[in-house]
Amino acid sequence: MIHEDVANTIDILLRSGHPNPQVRTVDEKGEVQITQEEPDITPNPASFGRNSGGIVQQPKGWRASGKMTPVTPFAGKRGSNLSSASEFDRLLDASWTQPEPKGDKIRVPGPNGEDFPVYIYPYGIGRSQLEQVIEVLNLPIVLTKDLDNADVVVALRSHLKNQSKLRQVAKMRQVPIHGVKSNTIPQITRTLQRLLGMDEAKTPETADLRLFTRGGNDDELEALEEARLAVEQIVLPKGQPVELLPRSPKVRKMQHELVEHYRLQSDSFGEEPNRRLRIYPA
Known part of the structure; x- marks a missing residue:
């Protein structure tokens, strides 16, 4: 029995098909006779549910465990969603009025x-x-x-x-x-x-550094003072860009906000730990 195309035969077997091999025999004269064997594709009802060894296969997974449950009807799911939405709306409405200490408004x-x-x-x-x-x-x-x-x-x-x-x-x-x-x-x-109806100054006033600091420590105040002096002494009067000293991401964020107070633009450049601010004139 010969399989001319082994790869094709394997592919057919993997797809649970029936290969069609050659049968070669030698006759009385010593000549090779080649015939093509026809596969038996007649289904055998008794073999359904059995493996190749004839053993009956048992169902597996959720089907075998008996834990399968019917799919919830669409209407039921919709009702559940509506119920969830109603609960969300209720919680949202409650959030608008959180309890606070009682007392009259002082005006x-x-x-x-x-x-x-x-x-x-x-x-x-x-x-x-x-x-x-x-x-x-x-x-x-x-x-x-x-x-x-x-x-x-x-x-x-x-x-x-x-x-x-x-x-x-x-x-x-x-x-x-x-x-x-x-x-x-x-x-x-x-x-x-x-x-509050407070007039907005056309020229930004000197920034109060306490507005922009988070921890109020010396490093933050020093970095903010550096940015303030750069803006007020170089960028605004001379119209020149300025590069500041390298700072941590947290401190640079404070410097960015301080520069924004003066209605100027700034960006960070360089690689950590030498990343720093550059402030541009208007």
């Missing part, structure tokens, strides 16, 4: 007859950054976790676009919303100052 008249302080409900903005700006600049602002107690909502614009529920709730309670472009100290500062 004092501002220089132009405003009612101070202003109660702000922050959304998507770092609370620690807000508190830092309010404390350093001594702004008449109080942060609240209760939307019902708020005079205004201050929200990050990118979050506000995707949060229609907040817009609906604020509109229903007649609470105005002010958007903040980015979660940086300069942007937060400008938003709060506009909210």
Whole structure:
């Protein structure tokens, strides 16, 4: 029995097919006779469910364990999703009014007859950054976790676009919303100052370094002072770019925010640990 194309025969066997080998025999005269054997492809019902050794194969996996369960009807799944959505909406509604210490709002008249302080409900903005700006600049602002107690909502614009529920709730309670472009100290500062009706200076004033420091340690203050002097003594008056000393990523972020306060552009360049800021004139 000869298989002319071994590779093709193996391929047929792997696909559970029946190969068609040659049968070669030698007759009485010594000549080779070649015949083609026809495979027996008649199915044998008794062989179904048996392996090649004739042993009955048992079902395996989930079918054998009896743990298979019917697929949940589509309507049931839909109802489950609706239930989950309702629960989410309930939790979201509850988040607008978080309990706070009881007490009446304390109001004092501002220089132009405003009612101070202003109660702000922050959304998507770092609370620690807000508190830092309010404390350093001594702004008449109080942060609240209760939307019902708020005079205004201050929200990050990118979050506000995707949060229609907040817009609906604020509109229903007649609470105005002010958007903040980015979660940086300069942007937060400008938003709060506009909210209070404070005139924005055409020329940025000397920055209070306490606004931009996180830990208030000497290394941070030294790096911020370096950036401030570079801006005020070289970049602004002379219109020349300046490169600062290498700093850590955390400190460079503070320097970037300080440069943004002066409405200038900056970027980081170089490889760690020598990566540093370059400040450009307007």
